[in-house]
Amino acid sequence: MIQHKVSGATPLDIQSLNQHPQRRCLPASGNTNITHKQFDYVLPPRRRADTLISVYWKYVHVLYPYLDKIQVQEDYEKLWKGDDGTIEDERSYMCLLNTIFALSSQLDESTPVEERERFAHTYYTRARNLLDIVEGGSVRSVQSFLLLGQYFQSTNEPHPCWMFVGLGIRTAQSLGLHLPETSERAADIRTRELLRRVWHGCILMDRVVCMTYGRPCMIGPKAAVTVPLPLPIEEEELMRGPAQERPAQLQRSCVAEFYVHSLKLYAILHDVLFNFYSVNFQQTRPLDADKYFGSLSEGQSSVFEIEHRLFKWENSISDHLKVASKPQADELGSQLYRQAVILHQRQLHVRLLLLRPVLSSFITTEFYNGDRSVPLASELSHRTFLQCAIVCVSVALKAIDTIYQGRGHNAGDIGSLAAWWYNVLYLYTSATVLIAARLSSAIMVDVSEELILDGWRKAMEVLDWYNPFGASIKRLTTTLRLLFDAVPQQYSRFKGNSRGFQPDTLSATRNLDQGSPSMPPLRPPEPTNIVAMPVAETANTLPQDDTNTFSSECFLDFDTVFDPNDLSWLMTIPLDG
Incomplete structure (x- = not known):
């Protein structure tokens, strides 16, 4: 109601924000018009881009399902068609896409090993130039931060890896993803499950980098269990509908199932770190x-x-x-x-x-x-x-x-x-x-x-x-x-x-x-x-x-x-x- 009174947004506009959480920005996050400015970007050749995004789905997404694969792929196809205005917040999408390209370049088996880091750095630089750290906050930016953290794991640069994962956690908290009611009030199951996967991705990466670099976790064990784990259901099965209605006889997802098992394992990892590696251990x-x-x-x-x-x-x-x-x-x-x-x-x-x-x-x-x-x-x-x-x-x-x-x-x-x-x-x-x-x-x-x-x-x-x-x-x-x-x-x-x-x-x-x-x-x-x-x-x-x-x-x-x-x-x- 306040948003409608202040900005003149219609109920339909507000509903669209709930339906596309990866584009949602905080009303109080600063200058939200920054993403609507004109900007130039560079794309690799289509064949190369197809290879890199395919590598991401094959090797990364199956382990870390932070993204709405269907939505990202739809926007990817729209990007190549060149239709004006078909992708909302195109700048943040291009940032995410270049982050995907950077991470995939480190895993692409068709690229010689000695060339991978150079290609990956090129895409990272493009993503970094499009990154909005302070003035906006969205689920898509959280996704970009988490993937950038994974990218820097491959470069042996602890500081940016640590900082990007931290940015992802703080941005997610500013969006309320750490609160169970945020995902519970989502307009549909697909949105709800995406929000939960992203927040639990923050928890997972927090524990991974703490294990690797020997630093304290940002997310405590109580905060980590507040939001329910994602459902082990195929993305394609999460059709539009009220979030409270769980579809019957849904096909189990090997991706989400693997993810849930990993989250449970890293909950145990957190206790190992706390009990035997923390400063409290004497x-x-x-x-x-x-x-x-x-x-x-x-x-x-x-x-x-x-x-x-x-x-x-x-x-x-x-x-x-x-x-x-x-x-x-x-x-x-x-x-x-x-x-x-x-x-x-x-x-x-x-x-x-x-x-x-x-x-x-x-x-x-x-x-x-x-x-x-x-x-x-x-x-x-x-x-x-x-x-x-x-x-x-x-x-x-x-x-x-x-x-x-x-x-x-x-x-x-x-x-x-x-x-x-x-x-x-x-x-x-x-x-x-x-x-x-x-x-x-x-x-x-x-x-x-x-x-x-x-x-x-x-x-x-x-x-x-x-x-x-x-x-x-x-x-x-x-x-x-x-x-x-x-x-x-x-x-x-x-x-x-x-x-x-x-x-x-x-x-x-x-x-x-x-x-x-x-x-x-x-x-x-x-x-x-x-x-x-x-x-x-x-x-x-x-x-x-x-x-x-x-x-x-x-x-x-x-x-x-x-x-x-x-x-x-x-x-x-x-x-x-």
Whole structure:
């Protein structure tokens, strides 16, 4: 009524805003006329544009259904027809479209790997020039921000990735998407489900970037469950009609179903980060069984409780989204198989993050206990820690093998896996766990060195395979090789001098108090004098196909800074930032 009185908008105009939420702007968001100004834009050739948007639907939308595919495709066709005024808020649509092109350019298998970043940056620049950050707010801008966050995941630029995801969350909140009544009052089911998918996309990306960059979540657990999850229904089935009327016998959507399972998994991830990586996590003893295996206060969960939730989540997955299913030749079958593999990858990584602090604590304690027998009173706790550490190593090996087996024929191929930047994250995290496993004689009794070295070889082979995607990957592989060579040597040297030495408890556990699973500020010294040595000279240390090793001079600086209490190299990822 107020809008009608102030601006003269008719009830029909107001209704159209509800029917097209991706175009809706806030009445109080500033100069809403900015989007109606004339502007120039550039489009790629039609064949190229068709390829890029097809890549988006095939590889991105099936995992992150933030967009109304039908509406976006309709507007895309109108754009090429050139009819004046057929696309409302054409500027914001062109921004979204160029963002789609930028993200798709990083995944397009028909483009040489070395050319992808250059093409993607071109489209990002166009999208950035069309972006409206301050003066307007719409669901479409939220979608653009989320996709730009995903784009910057592929560029190893944490700051813009973090900022764009934050902009998406703040814009969504300003639109009221975090309130259940906003979607409940939508004019139809299709609009309601879109609003819910977009808001839960904000929650998902918030947790993903927090996991990757080791920073606190913006959306708390209570706010995350306020808005109902999207329905697992095909978009085509969400026909126009009253939002309160649920159509009967709707076809289940593999896209929405996968999305809902991912959202539930990342709710568990949030609890892992909060309980074992936040600044609230304080440990008083190297092996604090109460902290890991018993709830000390309301709102905190133990390893066993979260592990049980993971078990229940895994059992709730439909059979066609489990990796036990075989890949099918048809398009739907291959899509389902890829979704199943990615769900498997994600749950392995969450489980790895859950068990990694236990592994870290166990290794630190074993270092100082040496060969001393475990007191009977603490034997059960010790064995529990040991088994958790062994399972952590087993999960790391599975994560590596999943990527090794599922990759495509060429480095630029997606295969049946997540995007390459996620695979690099999973591989690096898993490889550091394997390095840590070699430090524990108790773990090596249960997990053979042959298995560890085989997993290491596979991880390094795939990481080397991904090297053309960016210099940051080369730095990660260099870091891993340095750690693989240096850390066991340093631990062996320090262990001989550790008898009778009482560890500094604060130092021994500070790696667990950094507030994150992967704090980017960690930046190991860049190694020098990297030499290629014959295979025979490294056969006793590295698998035979891993010919890069480090000369003894590389370790001189490492000697002066090495601290056996500090396992931050296990708990962090040396990202740029």
